[in-house]
Amino acid sequence: MIFYDENNLDIIEKDLRYLQLLSREYPTISSASTEIINLEAILNLPKATEHFISDIHGEYESFTHMLRNASGVIKRKIDDVFGNSLSEEQKSALATVVYYPEKKLELIKEKESNLQDWYRITLYQLIELCKNVSSKYTRSKVRKALPEDFSYIIEELLHEQDDRVDKQAYYNGIIKTIIDINRAPDFIIAISNVIQRLVVDRLHIIGDIYDRGPGAEIIMDALMNHHSVDIQWGNHDMLWMGAASGCKSCVANVLRISLRYANLKTVEDGYGINLLPLATFALEFYHEDPCKSFTPRALEKKINKNELQLLAKMHKAIAIMQFKIEGQIIKRHPEFKMEDRLLLDKIDREKWEITVYGHTYKLNDTSFPTVDWNDPYKLTDREQEIIEKLTDSFVNSEKLQRHIKFLYGKGSMYLIYNSNLLYHGCVPLNKDGSLREVKIGKISYRGKELLDRYDRIARDAYFFKPNSAAKKYAMDMMWYMWCGEDSPMFGKIRMTTFERYFIDDKEAHCEPKNYYYQYRDNEQVCKNILSEFNLDPDSSHIINGHIPVKTKEGESPIKANGRLLVIDGGFCKAYQPETGIAGYTLIYNSYGLLLTSHEPFSAIKNAIEEDKDIISSTVILEHVAKRKRVADTDIGTELKKQIADLEKLLIAYRKGLIKEYNDQVE
Structure with a gap:
């Protein structure tokens, strides 16, 4: 305990306005003393699990x-x-x-x-x-x-x-x-x-509550009913947050992944997203296309042949839309430095080959019925209509919006809690293990400031006024956080989605990781990261x-x-x-x-x-x-502050700076 005395009266007088507010909750010396005793007892309890x-x-x-x-x-x-x-x-x-x-x-x-x-x-x-x-x-x-x-x-x-x-x-x-x-x-x-x-x-x-498995919405319901939870966003969560914000590229990615794993339960049953327009479109434009590379990974599911073929066609249809929409984002944001991901216009249609990173590969699929080779990243009128309808479904899904608001309310890019630093992916590093500087707008950020900036942008994408320039930029950034080189959630140089579908040679599927993953077994680098987040590097941990x-x-x-x-x-x-x-x-x-x-x-x-x-x-x-003990935790630190405030309130009462409230006297 601190026990303020007469020499501390200047501190007490400085805080007098706050102490007067505190006196409303603890109106007597007795009530303030009782609370101090109670808080001191709590400090000595074992730390909770x-x-x-x-x-x-x-x-x-x-x-x-x-x-x-x-x-x-x-x-x-x-x-x-x-x-x-x-x-x-x-x-x-x-x-x-x-x-x-x-x-x-x-x-x-x-x-x-x-x-x-x-x-x-x-x-x-x-x-x-x-x-x-x-x-x-x-x-x-x-x-x-x-x-x-x-x-x-x-x-x-x-x-x-x-x-x-x-x-x-x-x-x-x-x-x-x-x-x-x-x-x-x-x-x-x-x-x-x-x-x-x-x-x-x-x-x-x-991180990563969403995608692949069949019941993300069930998990979200359970988390909303939990008595005490926090969430560090993963890249897959960010994708759904972007889709719920109205980002078309995120919507396309969400649906592509759901179809890739034959997992439409969350999309259709969980959130009521109507996929009939996409199914109708896919049957019309890909009716003779076997879409072999787009056959879903059914895993343990038993799916009949006809349904599997329909899912494959829908899968390819939304993937092509995704490549077009992503191409548009890359073109309007040269600062993303993702021109190497513009691949539709690099296809040699005579040989049906593509050159990627200095290597030429044969394409395993030559059917692109909706691509205008004069403007390959332009959506057809039908594609534009479908992606608009799908995006509206995400934005207007009451249950999805409820879950995403919870993700924003309980979530963040990272969390510091009881000497542990929690984040999903990484803190971007340079080749020498130092913190990587990333330019966003006109300002460069690194380490903690970079994650804070991304956190703010993610909130802008959801909460800013629809159709505003700031919201549109933030939604594009949500997609970047899903697959961009300097995204702490993604942590890789590139996402080779196109290559995995259209090139058989697995050499083309390589996704080099950020240097963080070379250094995460280096104790000094990890200590540097902990220090960057104002944690004791010798007693704290990174959990990801x-x-x-x-x-x-x-x-x-x-x-x-x-x-x-x-x-x-x-x-x-x-x-x-x-x-x-x-x-x-x-x-x-x-x-x-x-x-x-x-x-x-x-x-x-x-x-x-x-x-x-x-x-x-x-x-x-x-x-x-x-x-x-509780005294050793973040909650303990807060309780100690409360005790110090209550001690000052006791001195204020005893020195007559604040009058005790007596129920019998107005």
Whole structure:
């Protein structure tokens, strides 16, 4: 505590106006003193648990389970509480109840012969578990997490008094009554939700919620219902944010990727985007074109031949529109320095070849029915009409707009939180590892200032007045952030979309990375980045995703002697053959950092019916000798400021600079 004295009165008088406002909330010496005591107590509580997840890519079943099991934290809590008193099978069954109480109860009611005993045992177990997970919080915070129907009962059970004469009878009486009045199922659901709520205090999403998987909108609904979440935008999120802002190039990219992975569920069912005009157009102009290179990656989906052919035609139709729209952006923004991405006009139509970066390749597809070779980047009237309709659908999708506003409200380019620097992709670097200067408009930016500028532009694209010059520029920049060389979200020199479709030689598909990826295992470079963001380079960490860690090839997610952690390990099923696992997640609790790798998740149905959890392996990255307290966190810093202000208020009261408010005196 600071304890201001008479020598500090000049400071107190300087802040008098603010202190008078503060006195409205704490009108007496007693109330201010009580709050200081309360805040000091909170500072000494253990640091709350943080959960980090990256690159979800629409895989809602894996994400839902990871959210419910807190990357294994709940299972470890069950181990801590019950030890050897429960078998592994019993622990797994209890964990499933906590994860999916509603669905599990339906199965239990069908299978369990003595339901009353099962209720009684399970209620006792859940209460003990809830006591454990709530122990690091104040009663006030726990009370706020309790459901209204059972708040009093749960609080009584969690904080039973040791000096109660018949405490066991009292305790048993509550449990018995809950069962007798047929409220046990509701109580089990309620306390399971409380456990889930308390076991993780803060959720960090390190980008790429969207694309590839089938349920991004389901994930967004879950995030909007989460009690405490922040999001660092990924390049795929930026694409959807641009589409929702009305950026036609982003709309075309979103639809192309959705068709590439035969994933129209999010677009059509989730957000109500009408793709009939595109389907009609594709059948008309590509009816005889097999569109072989555009056959979707169906992955595990079963799609009949006719539907697959239609999707391929739609896929090619929107891809050609995308190349045209992107060409227009590149031409009106020479400062983007992306002329090398203007490829339609480079096609040799006699030989059907193209020269890219000094190499000449044969095209595997020679059908371009909508391209005017005199002006290859001009949309036909029909294409213009279709892209306008599709863009209107994105802009007017109520659910999409609700989700994107949430992304803006909870999201940013980067976040500094409890000595960790969180961002999705990279901080652009030069060949020598120094921060790369990027010119935007007439001003050059680098490092933190560059990410701040991109953050501002992303907001301009969505919130500025429609059709204004500033909004149009910002929307073009949204597309640049998706695939531009100096985008911290993309982190590559170029995106070879055209080459991947039209050239078989994989040499042409190469996408060189920014120098950041050569230096991310260099401890000094990582420390320089941390210093750029005003963090202690010796105790802080960079946490990012974006580029999957190829675990099966021996690559480690731990870089630069632990200064940088990459938690993209293949959450998306499309990446799992490459990575060998199904993702990394990170837990940061009062004891330190824990990195967890996960095996592929089968299905929620199997988890509920067979008590099958995700098979995970946890590595302790850092283990502190002295347990971290709230005082050691960002919240602790804010609480200390509040305590200092309250101390000044106490002095102001005691020196008569501010009068105490007495309810009995006007």
